[in-house]
Amino acid sequence: MFESLSQRLSATVNRLRGRGRLTEENIRESLREVRIALLEADVALPVVQALVERVKARAVGQEVLKSLTPGQALVKVVSDELTALMGTVNTELNLAATPPAVVLMAGLQGAGKTTTVAKLARFLTERKKKKVMVVSCDVYRPAAIEQLRTLAGQVGVKFFPSEAGQDPVEIARNAVAAARREVVDVLLVDTAGRLHVDAAMMAEIKALHAAIAPVETLFVVDSMTGQDAANTAKAFSEALPLTGVVLTKTDGDARGGAALSVRYVTGRPIKFLGAGEKTDALEPFHPDRVAQRILGMGDVLSLVEEVERKVDQEKAQKLAEKVIKGKRFDLNDMRDQLEQMTNMGGLAGLMDKLPGVSSLPDSVKSKVNDGEIKRMIAIIQSMTRKERRHPDLLNGSRRARVARGSGTQPADVNRLLKQYMQMEKMMSKLSKGGSKGLLRQMRGAMRGMGGMGGGLPPMR
């Protein structure tokens, strides 16, 4: 499912990469797509709107439009904003309190609070070497207390017994006292699931919070939650001073937009991820990784790096020198560049590495092949050496001959020459501009060319 979001975003990205310049028009179009992609990942609408606003503010500014690679710059802005939204580093539980450090869990029904308590108890016992006690204040759901008792037994932590008839606040108070007596480091307090619109239950958990003054109040939320995540998170964070969020059921295939919504609405860090049935399936949350997972950017960025690595630096350098010396960029140079493209595994090979491409319909995929590049090379090779060095020689009849020789139409030859002319123009500009940043600009030139070939996906 993350696939689908990344697929959309990378499609947008690719289209942008194909452009030498970005206009406000195509930025707006791309942002619209980013918006849809986020919404489809179940990021709450208000959060999406805020995010898109921020990206837009930066995108129409200098930062993107004046950049050498505007498409890439826009992608970077989106990725930056997402990461900023998610936070950058893992935030640990703050247990620096006079023991017992009390941790209160809150959330809707079925979010996974009780399971999370058990997982957290095990995590704190095994990895943090804490002495942990758990208590259930869920006097409503049948057998909820029994469930925690069983789980506490499984993970080997102390269980403070409670009964369905008791007052939750009373249970919690007694548990704190017991925890203090038994010199426990951490007391985990499980609560009943409650709807944020249920005033009586929200008042109860407020009273509970006031009575035990927890150092950590964790909001447990199902990662598959849809748009409602924002409402719920807002109501809970208004009722309780939340200190963190636990995202559960992340081993499913949800796109996890709820993570973004909750993080944005509460402003609190996501501290843990629940990712499985077993009691050890709790992971500290690393926001940067998830932001990338949601964006699907990891793959795209590494692909860009790969392209950079595989470009024949030597030939590029030679060409650069040639251009600087004021010599003309000719069709031989163009052919070298085209060959480099195929050296990188061809377009089909590159495409495979793009996230989401595998799920494209075949009709789309079949349009993307290396035929176009091969044909261009064939056209160049059908020219005489003299023609390649001096493309101006190519008059109508020569062009017709070249077309026949390469098995193409004269129109194809004309198109190639037109592309050549554009590149040549760029190169001659470069030679006047000096060598600074030349390599980078050459890459830009290649990209421009790639975008022109019919149906070619833009290359960087």
Add this chain to the structure above:
Amino acid sequence: MLKFWKKKPAETAPPAPAAGQPATEVVHDLDAAGLEREPLGEALAETPAPADTAAEHERFRAPPPAEPARRGWRERLSGSAFARGLSALFVRHPKLDDELLDELETTLITADVGVEASTALVEGLRKRMHKREFADAGALLAALRQELVAQLGPVQRPLDISGHRPFVVLTVGINGVGKTTTIGKLARRWRDEGRQVILAAGDTFRAAAVEQLKTWGARNQVPVIAQGQDADAASVIFDALQAARSRGADVLVADTAGRLHTQGGLMDELSKIARVLKKLDPEAPHEVLMVIDGTTGQNAVSQVRQFRQIVGVTGLVVTKLDGTAKGGVVFALAREFGLPIRFVGLGEQATDLRAFDAEAYVDGLLPAGLGGHD
């Protein structure tokens, strides 16, 4: 919030007092049932709960499906949450314009209807608006409502359990969607209809799940067949079917452990349960009821797809619609799978399970979002 579905205004019905004893809780249930018993009929649209306030009663009078557009919306729904939402909208957008459409789109998206579907709906309306098909904003909204109801109409097919005896219902779903609670409510519902119900505690994985079901059984005086924690789920349910046969029960409702649809091994266990049941009754399970959390977003589609593939889901229950979530993903589900939505869960009490009603549902979907989000 689907307020009009609630049997009482929130203030008079806190789920349970903070100091609620288990005993009083049961009594509370029975009380509610006493009030509720008559209207537990199928047609939700015509059964406002007696405990409703006059206003809530009023808002619930849905029109016959044939002529929804003509009759005045405001008139019919005056005083309702929907009407309030609408009037807020009318105040802001008394005219037919693109802004009104944008707001409708927002409402649909925030209800989890999905971007694509929402956009398609709104674009359709936009076209019709430009053709001057609508006299005013009200007509446009009526058209939208009609379209939404039409989409859900085909999946409003109540569950008929009279065809077999015992009628075997297998309940499946991911973790924490409310399977066990739904079973408790189903048991109550069918028992109140005078049927003999047996429950099978097939969730042998989650701690105390068996206990939880037994509690529901005790509350409703319905027998529960269980073997205990870590028993083989298929064998528990197999035993339960045998018991149901020998006791001549009308319905067997089997619980299963929640499992994420991405976990292959656990999903296979479900198909094993279905397979084993067929040894006793080739047609069992007669209904595979998949429970979906109403707060779930677009992921519900993936969930249903997987479960349907593995155990052949034949009906859906959408739970937790008593909060602010609207479960708009049912439109996507209806479009993609066309599986009947049998029930909706609207609270924690034993009687808070209603037959799905497309019109009531759509009325709940449209209002609260309007005016609520800016």
